[in-house]
Amino acid sequence: VSAVEPGAFDALVAGVLDGDRRALARALTVVEDDEAGLRTVVAALHAHTGRARVIALTGAPGVGKSTLASALTATLRARGDTVAVVAVDPSSPVTGGALLGDRIRMQGHHDDPGVFIRSMAARGRLGGMAAATPHAVAVLDAAGFDVVLVETVGVGQSEVEVAATAETTVVVLAPGAGDGVQAAKAGILEVADVLVVNQADRDGAAALEVVLGGAFDSVLTPASWRPPIVPTVAVRDEGVDALLGACDAHLEHLRAGGGHVERRKRRAEHAIREIAMVGIRRALGGDPVGAMGSLPRRVADRELDPFAAADLLLTNIAAPAAD
């Protein structure tokens, strides 16, 4: 049962489409915490999505992703784009930790009606961050933002998958602590469209650029997009114009080859799969009043063979039956 009263969904959806910030905040809370309301909100907003450009910023903790997101937001605003930022922090003990830090770093945009910032903790709902993020992006897209920046910690398969659904995936590294090697291990380099070496004024930055440059020599065909390596010093706004230029060039490359459409399909496929998995995990976890229902008894009584029962199970997961 949703925490939002049935009649209130229409007003919530209208508020989001109108760009009302309180409605937007409420809708994102539904996405995070209200499984019953989520479907209603996403279904109603879906027809209004597909306009926003999604850029993912991903990398290990401490490489400066949030500072870079703030600087990139300022650069986008300077040319007139409205920007929504979704910061996903799976390690946040409560949402509070991530919220506070991001808010401080992003406070330059605090009074700008063209910027909206939301931190999400990767907890709570079944499926976690991987399931919730596509819906948050869809809500912000429907609300009319030109650009949605998704900031994720690039560790773990689900984070990599989420990052790969953006139009442009920016992988952020920084010199020191073997970040290049760690990134390679996490599979994150494979989804990079643009590489950033942040903190480029520190020791080891040039060496990291050389390592990254070599990492793509063996895997790319000449026709492929070769991820450019952009050095930045986000705290001083250095290199951020070049980063946006690289993102723009990548988007043009996608559009020229139809890859733009492929990314949207990939994002859709990811959302479909995550939604299906939420139902499947619950059903197969043995929820006693769930989709399994009386099927085991009917098989044991030989009313149904187990394959017919498995078909009904999957149909029940799709649309839970009274049986």
Place this chain on the structure above:
Amino acid sequence: VSAVEPGAFDALVAGVLDGDRRALARALTVVEDDEAGLRTVVAALHAHTGRARVIALTGAPGVGKSTLASALTATLRARGDTVAVVAVDPSSPVTGGALLGDRIRMQGHHDDPGVFIRSMAARGRLGGMAAATPHAVAVLDAAGFDVVLVETVGVGQSEVEVAATAETTVVVLAPGAGDGVQAAKAGILEVADVLVVNQADRDGAAALEVVLGGAFDSVLTPASWRPPIVPTVAVRDEGVDALLGACDAHLEHLRAGGGHVERRKRRAEHAIREIAMVGIRRALGGDPVGAMGSLPRRVADRELDPFAAADLLLTNIAAPAAD
């Protein structure tokens, strides 16, 4: 596409129901290797299942499960029961290894038409042993065997789950090598209906019995079945009558409390879940011609919202659509 021609299934099913050993061997090969034919065979035979008593023998490698299975088979035959043995060996490099060893140990039953022995390797089909074993049991049940003995290596979650679907689950341990501790770690003691300390003539057997006796003191309510501990020396046929007696007592206990029906439902639920998971894994693994089909494009084109698409995905997994 099945390796069995469509018209041949009727003959195969009729042969199994008739107890024809070549048909039985062929049907079990379909269960192991022929996903397209599996459904046809299982669906046709299902109405004829439900009569056999299933006993699982499970334990670590080297505790003497196969020798015990052979001795138990002889004891069952002596009182007139027909017996089918399914030996599952996930570590078998080819099926050959398990086959050869089991055949040698079971050779005393070689010329007995009341005994049928089949070794299965836990490889090949998607879902492996956990998916195939319930179907093998169903085929042997339909063929009219009074008892189906399922011999599995009791390591790993799926092996434990398979063992737990029998009417009676016998956990076999032997002194030495910390088997009691290993069994406890693997969660196998929790599904034991009868405990066997095999190689009971060796050092440490008495100590192992004491440890096992203590293991159940803290977890059982007075009304529950308390798993009896049966010492055996399977190579000398010692204790095997007592083991069968313990299995019989457990079956009577189940019948008295309705647990018999619960075990059959549990077995059915396990089979349904494993069948569903085969389809789900394939569909979510991104099979390009599978259930996902054009759904991502339709969501990207805003013909469908992602929740409606996830419903269709699950329906497609249940009954793959042309789309």
